[in-house]
Amino acid sequence: MEKLFKRHDEEIAAAPMSMIRSMMNVIDWSSRLLIIKGAKGVGKSTLMQQYIKRNYQAGDRSVLYCSADSSYFSTHTLLDTADRFVMLGGRHLFIDEVHKYRGWSREIKEIYDSHKNLRIVLSGSSLLQLNDGDADLSRRMIPYVMPGLSFREYLRFDQGVEIEPISLNDLLDTSGEYCAAVKDKCLPIKSFKEYLQGGFYPFYFENRRTYPVQVENVVNYIIDYELPAFRNIEVGNTRKLKALLRILAQMVPYEIDISKLSRATSMERPTIMKYLKNMEEAKLICRLFQNLDTISDLQKPDKILLDNPNLLYILSDMNPEIGTVRESFFCNQLISAGHRVEYGGLKTGDFKIDGDIVVEVGGADKGYEQIKNENNAYIAADDIESTFFRKIPLWAFGCLY
Numbered sequence: 001m002e003k004l005f006k007r008h009d010e011e012i013a014a015a016p017m018s019m020i021r022s023m024m025n026v027i028d029w030s031s032r033l034l035i036i037k038g039a040k041g042v043g044k045s046t047l048m049q050q051y052i053k054r055n056y057q058a059g060d061r062s063v064l065y066c067s068a069d070s071s072y073f074s075t076h077t078l079l080d081t082a083d084r085f086v087m088l089g090g091r092h093l094f095i096d097e098v099h100k101y102r103g104w105s106r107e108i109k110e111i112y113d114s115h116k117n118l119r120i121v122l123s124g125s126s127l128l129q130l131n132d133g134d135a136d137l138s139r140r141m142i143p144y145v146m147p148g149l150s151f152r153e154y155l156r157f158d159q160g161v162e163i164e165p166i167s168l169n170d171l172l173d174t175s176g177e178y179c180a181a182v183k184d185k186c187l188p189i190k191s192f193k194e195y196l197q198g199g200f201y202p203f204y205f206e207n208r209r210t211y212p213v214q215v216e217n218v219v220n221y222i223i224d225y226e227l228p229a230f231r232n233i234e235v236g237n238t239r240k241l242k243a244l245l246r247i248l249a250q251m252v253p254y255e256i257d258i259s260k261l262s263r264a265t266s267m268e269r270p271t272i273m274k275y276l277k278n279m280e281e282a283k284l285i286c287r288l289f290q291n292l293d294t295i296s297d298l299q300k301p302d303k304i305l306l307d308n309p310n311l312l313y314i315l316s317d318m319n320p321e322i323g324t325v326r327e328s329f330f331c332n333q334l335i336s337a338g339h340r341v342e343y344g345g346l347k348t349g350d351f352k353i354d355g356d357i358v359v360e361v362g363g364a365d366k367g368y369e370q371i372k373n374e375n376n377a378y379i380a381a382d383d384i385e386s387t388f389f390r391k392i393p394l395w396a397f398g399c400l401y
Helices: 002-014 044-055 078-087 104-114 132-140 151-159 168-183 188-197 211-231 235-250 258-265 269-281 309-315 322-336 394-399
Strands: 033-038 063-067 092-096 119-125 142-145 285-288 303-306 341-343 351-353 357-362 377-381 391-393
Touching (some): 002 044, 033 044, 044 063, 044 092, 044 119, 078 092, 104 119, 151 188, 151 394, 168 188, 168 391, 188 309, 188 394, 211 235, 211 269, 211 309, 235 258, 235 269, 235 303, 235 309, 269 285, 285 322, 285 341, 309 322, 322 341, 322 351, 322 357, 322 394, 377 394, 391 394
Parallel strands (some): 033 142, 357 377, 377 391
Antiparallel strands (some): 285 303, 341 351, 351 357
């Protein structure tokens, strides 16, 4: 146990406190059992460490942070560790990367049932799923999904610009005043162009020069380790999966041709469809459908985008299409803020939000022709600072969380 406490002290002492995500104030840390899920690299571990550093004195043994992939757990179980921790007066247990511990859900349930006064915080991969037999645990556990940095958070960490988040409905109603307030504090267009290429993953601020390499390392880790481990993807197909992702990074979104993808990667159509679903679950891509209520696993998406614009710039062999970059940003920020995003179709705007809001994404000169027959419709326009009628700056949709 002393080994775990020693490692805890080192990790918490090293936790940076200069950049604290807004997620810190979203999570109810008083819950008996919660889990923070998210893609590798979005800052789950750092957030847990920061919470401890902010709320507990150094050397306080009522709290323990540990990682489930520690060598300690090769000879000790989670259950035994929790029992011992409680015997020593422990009251708040943080277990990072819980998905790396085989049978974690069974032991966490037993810990939860055995220690009524123990609060448990877990972190895990975005691919983490509870099996049907874990229904009791899922009812007890409060889940949180941690996305990458919003444009608003990027501005705060990059320039110290403090901007309050705004709800989508308020943005649509009062974007003029909101955008004017942001303009008074920074140059949003300049910063936005920088954010599209680097800044979605928080480790951007650790070393900007090596950021592209780090992002590729994240992608490789997800494909080489997480997808085989959690979605039973054959290890021999991981190279094909990387090739598929790079092809998608260079495709124009409305040119989805599954047969072409199949030929290019030497994979059968059903395999392609399965892998597309898996990559979306891993936060590498975003599949869009006209109706989310009627989709099936083998249904061809109406549009495919990479999960965020940084992936487009880093994985593409050439500069990505700016239209694709804009759409990737828009979908990422809306979905990360908890909104339902569907493909709008060829005869209306690009996207349908929450079932009744239509949005067309484009440049500063984008006209209203595509949405002229829609009542609740807007243009999200790049390269503009201010709202004009129903044309709202694209960057403003990055201030929703």
